[in-house]
Structure formats: C-alpha cells, structure tokens
Amino acid sequence: MEDVPVLAVSKLAKTFRKPFSSKSIEAVRGVSFEVERGQVYGFLGPNGAGKSTTLKMITGLVAPTSGSASLFGAPFSHDSLRKVGFLPENPYVHPHLSPREFVTLCARLSDMREPAARVSEALARTGVGDTIDRPARTLSKGTLQRVALAAALVHEPELLILDEPMGGLDPAGRKHVRDLVLEQKAKGNSVLLSSHVLSDVELLCDRVCILRSGSVAFEGPLAGVLDETFRTEITLIENQKTDIIIANGEAEIADVLERALARGARVVSVTPKRETLEELFVRRAL
C-alpha cells in the first residue's frame, strides 16, 4: 500500500446552476492530480479559480458533477475521511462553545474515546494558550483560525487539507502553521495546502498544481520547474551604455560572453537568476 497515492483526484468537475436562471458556472473543469505519502502539495490559483470547490469535493462537502477523488487507494467514503483533517476557508467555530469544547466535539466525531489529552495538546500546538475555556464568540479571528486548525489536527490525520490556513494569522501564527506542516511531513503524513502566500508555498511544497478558470494550468514538482526556468543575467557596458542580456544554459552564456569580449564590451556581472514561484504563477495562471 506504500505506493498508493494518499489522494488521487481524477477529472473532477463541478458546474453550479444559478437559481431561477438557465445560466451556470463551470467552477471546476476536469481537474486531476495525486498527492503521495509524506508529500506537501501546493494548490494554487487566482481568486475564483476553483480551489475551494475542488477541496470541498475531495472532502465530500460538495457533490461533483463528474469525476472522482479516491482516498488511500479506495473510492471516496465517509470511513476514509477519518484519516483526513480539513481546515476550510473561513472556518466556523460554534460561538457558544469554548475552544476546548469545540475541539473535543470534533475529536469525538472522529471516534476518539478519551480525547482530553490530545485536545489540550492540539490547542497548545496551534498556540491557543489562555483562551482555551472562553466562549468562541469572544475570541479574535486569528484565535478562531487556530482553534479550527487544532480541530483539523486533533485526530492525527494522515492527510491534512488546509484551505488558506494563513488567513487572519499574525506572523507568529503563520510560523506555527509552517512548522506544523513540516512536522506532518516529518511524520510521513501528507498535506494539501491551498494558499495565496507564494513564499510559504515555495518554502514548504514538494509539488504544485496551479488552477486557472477551473482547469489545471500547471502540475509538477516545484524543484524541477524552478530549475528548468533557471537563467543567467549578463550585464555589459558597451559604448558607454549598460545592456542586460538573458542567457539560458552554459553554451549560450559562453557564446554571449565570447561575442561581447570580441566587440570590446566590458562584462560587469554574470548573475544566475532562478524563477520564483511568484513569477511562475504570473506566467501560468494569469
């Protein structure tokens, strides 16, 4: 079972019908990708690209129009969801429950018998400190986000799905999330991370899928892509003017330098530049 993907999404599609109208919105159009064990997988795309809808179909909250998602090598079932933790975008924490009560409720819904220790541990891990017994309606947005994250983690899921986990968090909270994601990976668990914070995605993810208008615009390992787009900037001064030439690959660099020196140009710098995820995102998704 080691080689079976933790999550396999196959041609998932969702069309929403507009009420009282013949119009419809094709939110997701045949999206496929796989998440392996121990992998942190980035799910990116501009606003309205279909990320949240895809994550809701994976977790059974929205019924697909077509296509399927299988978890741990088996067709989707509510049983397989026991091994999944989900932090939705704009999570709802019942306003009359305290963080401890809410996360205990979530733990019991995941069939945990004696969850007290795990509940305290999960809330401490996400940094909900001394507000643990206050009603949720009195808590800040960032604290509620931390409570919801604890609820997604409490049953020690093998696949953690995070939809915009940095929403409303301060720098310390964002660091908590980054550390948590790396901790999950170190334990051999998998994380599917949807985020607009590209620097975090670049730091954490092994592989990414970029959605555009409901379709996959790019899917692949991050390292390979960023290496593939490796280029070198050569700055020259020629006839009292500065010129920047972009060269790809060693042969091209040698060629540019040889010609420049033969013309009597002065080489000011030769700087390797790697494409950032931000640049890749703009190129592929916008």
Ligand SMILES: Nc1ncnc2c1ncn2[C@@H]1O[C@H](COP(=O)(O)OP(=O)(O)OP(=O)(O)O)[C@@H](O)[C@H]1O
């Ligand atoms: N319940 C719904 N009914 C009708 N349309 C919907 C519904 N949910 C989402 N949509 C539409 O589907 C499209 C995709 O929305 P979705 O929330 O999946 O995008 P997203 O990539 O998560 O965006 P964001 O980054 O802004 O969260 C949008 O056009 C949205 O308006």
